Amino acid sequence: MVIDHHDPQDVLDPMFSDVRPVGAAATLFVEYLQSGCFLEMEATNPNHVQVATALMHGLHSETDGFIHAGKAEFGAAAFLSAFVEHALLERVMCVKKSRGTMDTIQASLAKRVIRGGLSVAGVGFVRWGDRDSVPQAADFLLTEDNVQTAIVYGLFQGSDGREFISGSLRTNNATLGVDSYLKRALGCDTRGKPYGGGRSRAGGFEIDLGFLSTARSDRSIREAKWVLYDHEIRKKIFLEAGLDETLDGGEAVNGHPAES
Structure with a gap:
């Protein structure tokens, strides 16, 4: 049903x-x-x-x-x-935000990249118990001046050891087709199931890392993988929006203005 x-x-x-x-x-x-x-x-x-x-x-x-x-x-x-x-x-x-949620919001502020009204932040590893912090961070980034769309994503590991990237999109851009945008940007898995989707003003995505999932103790390997995943996801998101993530025109990168 x-x-x-x-x-x-x-x-x-x-x-x-x-x-x-x-x-x-x-x-x-x-x-x-x-x-x-x-x-x-x-x-x-x-x-x-x-x-x-x-x-x-x-x-x-x-x-x-x-x-x-x-x-x-x-x-x-x-x-x-x-x-x-x-x-x-x-x-x-009036439920208060947990420390984990505040940490995720802080990470999203520190790592956000802003281009043409689109704010994107990969926040790294997020505890399974704090999984609701990612959409809350996206909601927060959307409140920044001149930001129309915010996307936040992180790396999670479930109790079964499965690793996956989970992200949330929030927007006040009435012309953005959230569902089609995420599907075009992130594509589908081997079964043809889209990694992402959504509705007006909000969306989400989940990318299972499959056999590339790493044991909890292999932190150095997980960190190396995250650098790659973060770069590829951010590149796909900006590319589908027709934007260049590289420094240009003095827009904010990682929360700070680009140097001229």
């Missing part, structure tokens, strides 16, 4: 699919609740309150605080407002 608002990737063949171009996946779930066919919401039922609060958070986060919300999202929020626990929602919205 697939219920989402992302562009179809033609990878799954679900028994049931509801994919529509709304502002948030939560909007679709709220529509189901509004229909009354699956559940009659009750403000006195704590489980219903938690569901409504979670969906309200989903609406808020996926529409950038309702900035990019449409009529459907505002209607969904109006319906949920009768069941939301506002104190719980406030606690969820």
